[in-house]
Amino acid sequence: MEPKTGVDSRNNGIVRPEANFSPSLWGDQFVTCVFNAEVAGKSSKEIEVMKAEVKRMLTSPGTKVLDTMNLIDTIERLGISYHFENEIEEKLEKLFNLNTKYEDNECHDLYTVALHFRIFRQHGYRISCDVFSKFRDGSGNFYEFLKDDPKGLLSLYEATQLRVHGECILEDALAFATASLKSIDPILESCFRKQVIHALVQPLHMGDSRIEARHFINIYEEDVLKNETLLKFAKLNYNLLQMLHKRELCEVSRWWKELDPASKFPYAKNRLVECFFWAMGTYYEPQYSRGRVMLTKSLALGSLIDDTYDAYGTLEELDIFATAIDRWEVGEIDRLPDYMKPLYRAILELYEQFEEELANEGRSYGVYYAREALKELVRSYNIEAKWFIKGEFPPFAEYLDNALITVTYHFDCVSALLGTTSATKEHFEWLSNKPKMLIASLTHARLLDDLATYEIEKERGQLVTGIECYMKEYRVTKPEVESRFRQMITSAWKDMNEEFFKPSPHPRFVLHRIINLARTMEAAFQGNHDGYTRPEKVMKPHILALFVEPIQI
Structure with a gap:
């Protein structure tokens, strides 16, 4: 798309740049939806029966450790682990406290050690990377014979994604596993080869949980050793969640249509469905339904503000808008240019609705933090716009400090807590202080964005x-x-992995929100594509799989 300029007849003949963003891929597709209560009810009953069976499998006292770890891994990959959070945590705590001597036990092959390492670290347990020392020779190189163990190599590759700073053995392991997997025999059974190809593009630890669940369900169905109960459970659960998410998407789509962005903000991207994808990636579980709706609305208005600054407003207009947002008063509407008035009014009305709803629960304090995050975001947009319009190149450190805010993830994370009943004032305060975990996520998102959007x-x-x-x-x-x-992105992941370790004074459910935002960014910007601005290649297939196409049972 070539940039162009045009005269805006609504603004006294001012010549403006027009970004010429592509229209929404979805139109009014999600404005209406049909919810089959009978199918949902039947699926829920079947799931409850299977849930009891899987719980027995998890808690059975006579199960071997490796079988338990494989079961936990399969449950998590299939996207059904949220049903068994307590059982999984209790089991892992017991297993971790066994203090297994992996280096001494010949029964612990590469696959087993790497599996244990990954699962423990995924849950915040600080297992030492020294467990891999026994797989290296006297020169510190990984044994050549390990190249003949493709299953172990893939397990090792996935385990290395949870490394932190200073773990040289895991850096070597990643290089060794990656090179070995790339040269793997193409005649290997197709099911496993699909896993290898996928993992080299999207490591499990960095993947969006729902996208990865859909992929693994298809892989698991081809596994000759599959557990039919787990497979059916996963399929029914996936489709049931999809029905819930479609209802939420329908709700926000109706709100969006009433806002009428096509006529009020024709210069901006229409990415409501993509915003919902981001919200779902932040938390997909049923109990966060209201949170997803609130977050999607916040993201959608934030996107309109971004385009107003990035692709339309003049410096004078943008200064006026920034002042209006900072003052947060309805009387400021009269000072704004006509095209900005509907946006400002929509922002005030949305946050007023949030405040009224949360006041009934005694949680309206969250709206204050969300407003402050939005004010900070607009101030940073204003700085960025001045650099762009004036053609000023700030020092990179100054650019990055500001850009960590304009990437929006601080605003997104605070907004994600609004509809979360377990979020306390202390949690909002913690985020407002920009902890290391958040800074790492902001850095990761900003640099991925910069790499993907440069040409656009x-x-x-x-x-x-x-x-x-x-x-x-x-x-x-x-x-x-x-x-x-890319080195800085890798460093940011190491910081996030480090901050996720137990014991931690930080609220774990907030840590999950932060790391899930990073995973959603990885999915949307995969392959160095800006899947938000141009969603056709990267995001469209994900949205179809998550919200349109159920799994065949």
């Missing part, structure tokens, strides 16, 4: 980007910047 922004004539700032300051080439950014 150049097409629109936007030259003040993170990559350009870095190139100008450090006098390096674009490939060198890309390499450095």
Whole structure:
């Protein structure tokens, strides 16, 4: 899409850049939905029966440790682990406290050690990377014979994604496993080979849980050793969740249609469905239904603000809007340009609704933090717009400080807690102080965004980007910047992994929200594509699988 300029007849002939964003892929597809209560009820009853059976499998005292760990792994990959959170945590705590000597036990092969390591770390247990020492020779290299163990290599590869800073053995393990898996015999059984190909593109730890569940259900169905109960449970549960998510998407789509963005904000992206995808990636479980609706509405209005700053407003208009948001008063509407008035009014009305709803629960304090996060976001958008419009290139450190806010993930995470009944004032306060876990997620999202949007922004004539700032300051080439950014992204993942360790004073359910936002970013921007601005290639297949196409049972 080529950038163009045009005269806006509503604004006294001001010539504005027009980003010419592609229209929504979905139209009014989700404005109406049919909920089959009979099918949902039948599925729920079947799930409850199978749930009791799976719970017995998990808690059976005579089960071997490896069988238990394999069962937990399968349950989690199939996307049904939220039904058994307490049972899984109790079991893992007991197993971790066994203090197994992996280095001494010949029964612990590469697959087993890597599986235990990954699952324990996924749940915050600080298991040492030294458990892999026995797989290296006297020179510190991984034994060559391990290349003949593809199952163990894949297990090792997935385990290394949970490494933290200073774990050189895991850096070596990742390089060894990746190279070995890439050269794996193509005649291997197709089911396993599909897992390898997928993992090399999307490691499990960094993947969106619902996307990964859909993928693994298909893989597991081909497994000759599959448990039919688990498979049917997973399919029914996936479809039942899809029905719930479609109802929520219908609710927010109706709200969006009433807002009428196509006529009121024709310059902006229409990405309501993609915003819901982000909300679902943040938390998919049934108990977060209200949270997903509130978060989607917040993200959608935030996206309109972003495009107003990024692709439409003049400096004078944007200054006025920033002041209005900071003051947060209905009387500010009269000072705004006509095209901004509907947006400002929609923002005030939405947060007023949030406050009224949460006041009934004694939780209206959350709205204050959400408003403050939005004010901060708009202030940073305003700074960014001035750099772009004036053609000023700030030092990269200054750019990044501001860009960590404009990537929106602080605003997103605070907004995600609004509809979460377990979120306390202390949790909002903790986020407002920008803890290390959040900063890591912000850095990860910002740099992924910069890598994926660079060419799109150049097409629109936007030259003040993170990559350009870095190139100008450090006098390096674009490939060198890309390499450095990817190193910083990897470092951010290590920080998030480190912050997820137990014991931790931080609220674990908030940590989950932060890391899930990072996983959603990975899914939407996979392959260096901006799946939000141009969702056709990356996000469209995910949205079809998650919200349109049920699994055949």
